[in-house]
Amino acid sequence: MAEKPHLPVPSEEEQERRRFHMVEEDLAGRDIDDEAVLDAMRSVPRHLFVPERLRDRAYCDGPLPIGEGQTISQPYVVASMTQLLELAPSSKVLEIGTGSGYQAAVLAEIAAEVYSVEVIPELYGATTRLLRELGYSNVHVTLGDGFHGWPEKAPFDGIIITAAAPRIPEQLIEQLRVGRHMVLPVVTMAGWTQQLQRVTRTAKGYTVQKLYDVRFVPMRGEIDRRQQ
Ligand code: SAH
16 A cells, blocks of 8 residues: 655644634634633644644644544633633642643643543553643643542642543532532433533532533543442
C-alpha cells in the first residue's frame, strides 16, 4: 500500500491563527460569552495536547483520539462545561478524567488550583509530563478511580467529570461547596444517549439542571459495580 504523503506541519504562528479563529467562530460565535473562558481557550495550545499526526486538525471543533481508546473533547464542549462551572480566580476545581490534560489546562488558566484524577496509568504518566513541560504548576494529577473524588483536597468550588457517568455520583457532591456546581455527562435511561447536566449543591441536598446532548467515553471503575 502506498504511504500517505505527509501533510506539512503547520507553524506555531499558523496554529495560533487557527486557534483564535476557532475561538471567534465556534465559541464566541455561539453562546460562550465568559471572557475568562474565551481568554483561556485563546491561551491553551490544544495542538500540543493531541498526537503529533493529528496536529493539523487540532483547531477543528471536534473530538480527537488521544490513545488508550480515549478522546480529547470538542473545544466547544470544553468551553461550555468550563463556563457552566462559574469559576473565580481563587477557585479550587476537581476534574475526573485528566485524559490529554487539555481541559485541566483550560481550568488552570482561570482557577487557582486544579486537582485531576485519571484512571489509566499510561495517560496519567504522559499527561503529567506534558503539563509539567508546559509549566502548568497549578494542576495536580493523581492516578486512581475518580469515583472517590479527592477527599483530602475537598471542598471544591467546582467539579467537572469528563467521562459519561451512568448516574450522578452522589458521594462527589459531598466534596463540593454549597452553592457550587458539578458539571457532567449522564447516560440517559434509554442508554444510548448522554445528557450534559449541572448539579448544584444546596444546603439540604442538590438540584439538577439538564442541558444538551453530548457524547463522551464511558466512566469506568467502581461506578459501574456499585449502586448509589
Ligand atoms: N478531560 C479530558 C477528556 C479525556 S476522555 C481531556 O481534556 O483530554 C475521559 C478520560 O476519563 C479518559 O482519560 C479516561 O481514562 C478517564 N476516566 C474514565 N473513567 C474514570 C474514572 N473512574 N476515574 C478517573 N478517570 C476516568
